Every structure is written in C-alpha cells, then in structure tokens.
Amino acid sequence: MQQLTDKQQLTLDFIQRYIAIHTVAPKLQEIAEGIGISSRGVAHRYVQALIDSGFITMDNGKHRGIRLRKPNTYRADSILPLLGKIAAGKPIEAIPGEDQIDLRDFFGHNNFAVRVQGDSMIEAGIMDGDTVIIEFRETANDGDIVVALIDESETTLKRFKRSHKGRYIKLIPANKDMEEMVYEASRVRIQGVLIGQLRKY
Amino acid sequence: MQQLTDKQQLTLDFIQRYIAIHTVAPKLQEIAEGIGISSRGVAHRYVQALIDSGFITMDNGKHRGIRLRKPNTYRADSILPLLGKIAAGKPIEAIPGEDQIDLRDFFGHNNFAVRVQGDSMIEAGIMDGDTVIIEFRETANDGDIVVALIDESETTLKRFKRSHKGRYIKLIPANKDMEEMVYEASRVRIQGVLIGQLRKY
DNA sequence: CCGGATGAGAACATTTTGAGAACAAAATAG
C-alpha cells in the first residue's frame, strides 16, 4: 500500500468524519465541497485512489456507495471540550479523568425531543420552554420521569410510580402547587422515558 | 440490509415521527406530503423499499397498516426529531415550522462545556451537576449569564449587570438565599457567556 | 524539458426521484 498524497489523505479524513457524523457515506459533490474543490470528477479521482490503496470500497454506481474497510477511528464532533467544574469561590477546576463530553448519548433513533410547556416539573429543574430528550420505551421504572399518554388523549411529563401492586399508576408533578394524579394502569400508556434535557439561551 | 437512499431515510424518519405523535401509522397520502412530494405511488415505492430493507412491516392492503420493526442500525446524527410541545391536558402538539432540533448549534469553535457545582443559579433552572455550554467571549450584555473570573482567582457563574455607568459590575445569583455581589469593573473578567445547558439522567 | 499532482468541467451512464393513470381492496355512508 503506497503513501497517500496530501489531498488523498484529506479526502479520506473527510469521508471518515462524514460517516462518523452521518453514518452514511458522502456523495461526490459533498466530498468535493468538503475538501475545497468544485469538480465531482476530481473527487472521484481521489476516491478511486483510496480504493486502489485499499482504504475504502464502493458499491459501483450506487449513490453514497462508499464504505470504509477499516473501523472508523474518527470521533464525531458531537464532542465538546469539558473544561472542568465551576463553583462559587474557586477557579475552574479540572475534573479528573474527564475532559470532554459526548452528546452522542442523546442520539440514536429511539430518541426524540419534545418541547416542554408549563411548570409542572419546575422543581426538577425542567422549565417552560426547555427541550427534553426522550427515549422511546413502553415501560418505565418507579421514579423515572416519563411521557405518559392518558386515555389515549392527554400527554404529560411526570414522575412515574406504581401503586397497589401495579394496578394503579401515580403521575407525580415536581411542583408543590400541583397534585399527583392516580390512574388505573390500563388508562396510562408510557410513550418514553426522560434521558436528557437541554436549553438554549 | 442495504443502505437506504436519502429519500428512503427521510420516509422512515417521517413514519417514526408520525407514529410517535399520533400512535397510528400515516397513510400514503400523508407520507407523500410529509416528505414533500405529491404522488401516493412514489410514497408507496419508498414504503416498499423500507419493507424490503427490514425496517417496517405492513398489513397488506390495510389502511394505516405500517408497523415499525426493531430498530437496529439507526444512524446517530446531531439532529433529533422535535416532536412538538407537551403540556398537561393535551396530546403532543406539533410546533409549526419546527420539526427538528440541531445540536450542532452547540458546537461552535469558541464553545466549551463546564460542569456546574452548587445551587447559586437554581432559580434559573441550572442545578448542581448540570453541564453548561459557554461561548468564549470577553464582553457581555446586561442580563446575560456569564462565567466571570474575579481578581484573577475565583470563577463563578452568575447573571451579569453593569452599574454606576459601567464602573461597577453586579454578579447576581438566581437563589434567594444568596446575595448579589458588586465589584469594580477592573476586578472582573468575563470568560464566556452561557448559550446552552444540558443534563443527563 | 519531463512527470506527477492538482483542478475544472464536459459528456455520458446509471441510479434515484417524481407525477399520475388505472385498478383493487378496504373503509365508510346510507
């Protein structure tokens, strides 16, 4: 296997990065833009060189047909540097053994996001307008915060708890001005469980 | 299982989102509109491709007969479907003109993440253990939540406000048990401004 | 000068996508 030229290396890096982020291969047009040229033909030449060098393979003719032959070592840029912890009275302290945060935990296609309206979970730090990330699941454990569908018509975000040996389900708000609700188990369907929360300013 | 084409992926995303919201599968007409085309026949072709690829199954001929199969190799992307808003007393409502959330907004070159320790911003919904995302900047506007370095030795996360025509700076906690602090402007250096917040459960 | 690496872009082949007609089956109205 011969040495790659600079542009071939750049092309390989781009493809790996693209696949790390999108899990599908880029098309030639995207490769061209990604390495700063405008010709699909030139991009194709680099791709062909990478095939000849054994780094990738290709489903001939298929759109997005490139595949990596080696495991992708590229890290998706869902990663932010984590500088440390901040507390009143001290400079930012580094956190031992942890120097970045990976948001990929939030993804996966079993997850979806929902905008929260209202203050029913305010004491859990979930405010009106926040976005919560939900893993689609039909079951939950006591104490989980869940998206629950009641009587197939009302949806709500509450803390989940069984009672009476599972015959009833409590949905508990985190707001002292609101009261918990109790339903027969058959009236409540879990749509998902809270796994994350985010807010933009 | 072969790779999905762009439109096939879009179709699968739409179906998953639709079922998550409505609890029933969409009809072909709705799929077509959802992915921006007008032909039921074309929508059917995509659905058939998804069946062939093993992502969904179908009760042949039945209206709304599509069912999701176990998700295996779903793509991890920086984009999550945003299903709508959730409020007590109503099903999930779609948000007009907004159907996904892109976390790449958090990944600018000048951004970093910091773990929060303590409860000084609890009334702003920022709790102990949360991770906040900071854009590196040396200036801030009144009302911004900033990371401030005081006397080159203490770092803190507080709401920022000028006073006395800019000669003094107030750093205001969001916790009624704590008091705001006032410093000469020269003693305070802004390290960044809060642009996002996230929490994992 | 030569040769290799690079870039633009034309020309063509193939895949992917879109519209819509025609019919079959299911759902609905009466």
Next chain:
DNA sequence: CTATTTTGTTCTCAAAATGTTCTCATCCGG
C-alpha cells in the same frame, strides 16, 4: 346490505441527481 369514497397497489413515462470517464490546463520540483 349496497353504493360510494377513500386508500393501497402497480404501472409507465419522464426528469433530476449522482457516478464515471474523459480531455484540457496549471503548477511545481527535478
């Protein structure tokens, strides 16, 4: 129940997008 409407299915025809193969041109080091 029958009649009607709606929805699903199967086609054909075409357009658009993408992949492939070229030629031509520039730059640069030896």
